[in-house]
Amino acid sequence: MWMLDEAESLQLTLNHEGPIPLADFTNALYRIDARYARFARGRKSPLEDQHLSITRIHEGSVVIDLVVAAAAAQSVIAGAGGLNTLVDFGKNVAALLTAFRSPDTSASDVSIADCDDARALVKPVLNTEGGGITLAVNGDNNVIQPILIQIDQADARIIDNRAALIRNTLASPDEETRREVLFVWKQIQDAPGKEVGQRSPDRGIIQSIDGVARAITFADKAIKEEMYRGDINPFEVGYIVDVKVLISPTGIAGYRILVVHDTIPLDTA
Numbered sequence: 001m002w003m004l005d006e007a008e009s010l011q012l013t014l015n016h017e018g019p020i021p022l023a024d025f026t027n028a029l030y031r032i033d034a035r036y037a038r039f040a041r042g043r044k045s046p047l048e049d050q051h052l053s054i055t056r057i058h059e060g061s062v063v064i065d066l067v068v069a070a071a072a073a074q075s076v077i078a079g080a081g082g083l084n085t086l087v088d089f090g091k092n093v094a095a096l097l098t099a100f101r102s103p104d105t106s107a108s109d110v111s112i113a114d115c116d117d118a119r120a121l122v123k124p125v126l127n128t129e130g131g132g133i134t135l136a137v138n139g140d141n142n143v144i145q146p147i148l149i150q151i152d153q154a155d156a157r158i159i160d161n162r163a164a165l166i167r168n169t170l171a172s173p174d175e176e177t178r179r180e181v182l183f184v185w186k187q188i189q190d191a192p193g194k195e196v197g198q199r200s201p202d203r204g205i206i207q208s209i210d211g212v213a214r215a216i217t218f219a220d221k222a223i224k225e226e227m228y229r230g231d232i233n234p235f236e237v238g239y240i241v242d243v244k245v246l247i248s249p250t251g252i253a254g255y256r257i258l259v260v261h262d263t264i265p266l267d268t269a
Contacts, residue, residue, distance in 0.1 A: 009055060010090045011138040014062040017130030024124040025062075031120035032066075032093065038113075039089045065138055087137055094135060094149035097121065100159040100166075107169040115167035122156035131156070176245040180261060181206050183239045185228070186213040193217065193224030206255060209245060215254035219244075223257055237263050 012032075014020065033052045040050035056065040068086060099105045100118045125131035133156075136147045151159070187203040194200035194217045202216040202224070218224050228234040240263075244256040 009065040009067045009138045011136045012064045013134040015132035016128045021127045031117050100162045107166050115163040118163040122159050125156040174247040179242045183241045185234050193221045217256045219258045
């Protein structure tokens, strides 16, 4: 059995009493590796290869030892703090799962990536008979140091449900109503207007809000017909409208036009 001469590793154990869905387990390992890469970059780790490798899979059970990927890094790990980064990362994963196990965690405490990571990590537990996971630091001479976290199926169900709900909250824009604001077209597709929850190619500007061309949807498709059909060139006029400003975690996501009150020439706006 090939192994790196590694003093410490993260040891991930998947308990099971039946077959393990391969896609779920490999996706969990992929997410934990991707999370480590982000974590190491945030810590400004000097190691060039900011990924994890499997050094050992124990016989008779799914017990995996994870270490920093680059074998060449072994000579600099101790001086560069690589092991500390790995152990601290294990604590980061434990804190992530603990947070989603708590009813006090809200959308302001986590990110969409956190939600996706947590759900991927517990999915093998949910879909495996008798499933459970344990994350620990494996020290010298295979002496297991205090366990960082243990998750059984009941915990996994709570984590998965809470992460899914919070992710929906983060991904679904909040709304703020603005009444009787001046709207001008930037781009119109010759097609019916998109309604709630649909991607739209139409773009428009409300200078009083931020002056940036945003995606436009409509409370009713007839509103778009009113705004660009007929004898008026829609790019030569402005529209006095009521809108919902759609707010995402990264800022304004677009506008939903609710009512058109009036049309005015742009040279008088």
